[in-house]
Amino acid sequence: MNLQTLLKRIVECCGVPDWWPSSDPFEIAIQAILTQNTNWKNVMKATMNLRKLGLMSPEGLQNVDISTIEDAIRPSGFYKIKAKRIKSFVNFIFEKLNGKIENLKKYSIEDARELLLSISGIGKETADTILLFALDFPIMIVDSYTIRVLKRVGFETPNDYDKLRRILENNAPKKDPETFKLLHSGFDELAKRFCKKSKPLCEECPIRDVCKRKLDTI
Ligand code: SF4
Incomplete structure (x- = not known):
């Protein structure tokens, strides 16, 4: 599976509209x-x-x-x-x-x-x-949840923050703030609910069919 398809899957399975609980x-x-x-x-x-x-x-x-x-x-x-x-x-x-x-x-x-x-x-x-x-600027966030999911699924992640950020932005289904918010919330929700640091719940994970399960990465 290529990265574009994976990011689309993550938006669809796990992205949460209005994920941030404040609006101010x-x-x-x-x-x-x-x-x-x-x-x-x-x-x-x-x-x-x-x-x-x-x-x-x-x-x-x-x-x-x-x-x-x-x-x-x-x-x-x-x-x-x-x-x-x-x-x-x-x-x-x-x-x-x-x-x-x-x-x-x-x-x-x-x-x-x-x-x-x-x-x-x-x-x-x-x-x-x-x-x-x-502020609704179209920019992706790279956090530890994002890196954990990408690595376990089987993607190489550059150590450089901005390099990885740009890769995510370029491969997101759309390059607008709403899509980036859904993608970020998707990574975080997937990591918190399924791809936990220890004891990941792979059997229940919505992207298990495309994951290489590299569980030696945290
Ligand atoms: S299948 Fe397992 S290792 Fe892969 S993303 Fe899901 S929870 Fe993580």
């Missing part, structure tokens, strides 16, 4: 930072804390001291580092975007990405998550 671009961006190295349940606990305190806005997070943010996002783990990243991100929004993350849409995708990557603690996966889910 700023909240999505904050959650993209919170989700680094933790699971979604913990992200939502931190999200609820920020909402309850009235802090889930650029103004709210700008005007509060960092220890309050640390306490609120503690459930997401690495809370001291993440609080610093959130502060850097919010400062960036005021310094470069006039207080509105939506103003990133005025830039080309390359320039918007470069700006995000200039923020301390924002790496490629986080930047691309913000670009795709918060």
Whole structure:
């Protein structure tokens, strides 16, 4: 099976419309930072804390001291580092975007990405998550779930993040934000529900007929 066909299968079997549970671009961006190295349940606990305190806005997070943010996002783990990243991100929004993350849409995708990557603690996966889910830029995200599924199915995956990202973008059924969101959610749902790190559920997996089951890769 070629990659194009596999990606189409993943979109069809496992892609979830409206997969990201927030619709506010700023909240999505904050959650993209919170989700680094933790699971979604913990992200939502931190999200609820920020909402309850009235802090889930650029103004709210700008005007509060960092220890309050640390306490609120503690459930997401690495809370001291993440609080610093959130502060850097919010400062960036005021310094470069006039207080509105939506103003990133005025830039080309390359320039918007470069700006995000200039923020301390924002790496490629986080930047691309913000670009795709918060701002609807047509860009793919490469995460550990994507790499695990591709490797186990039997595809060579380059170590270079951007090389793999472009391969996925070029072979996706369509090159628009909605398709990239479905593809990303498809990889993540497939990995979480079937292609688990240990004890994958191959017999129930919707792509078992095309998978080489290279289970020595995690
Ligand atoms: S068949 Fe098994 S190894 Fe292959 S993608 Fe499905 S769960 Fe993963």
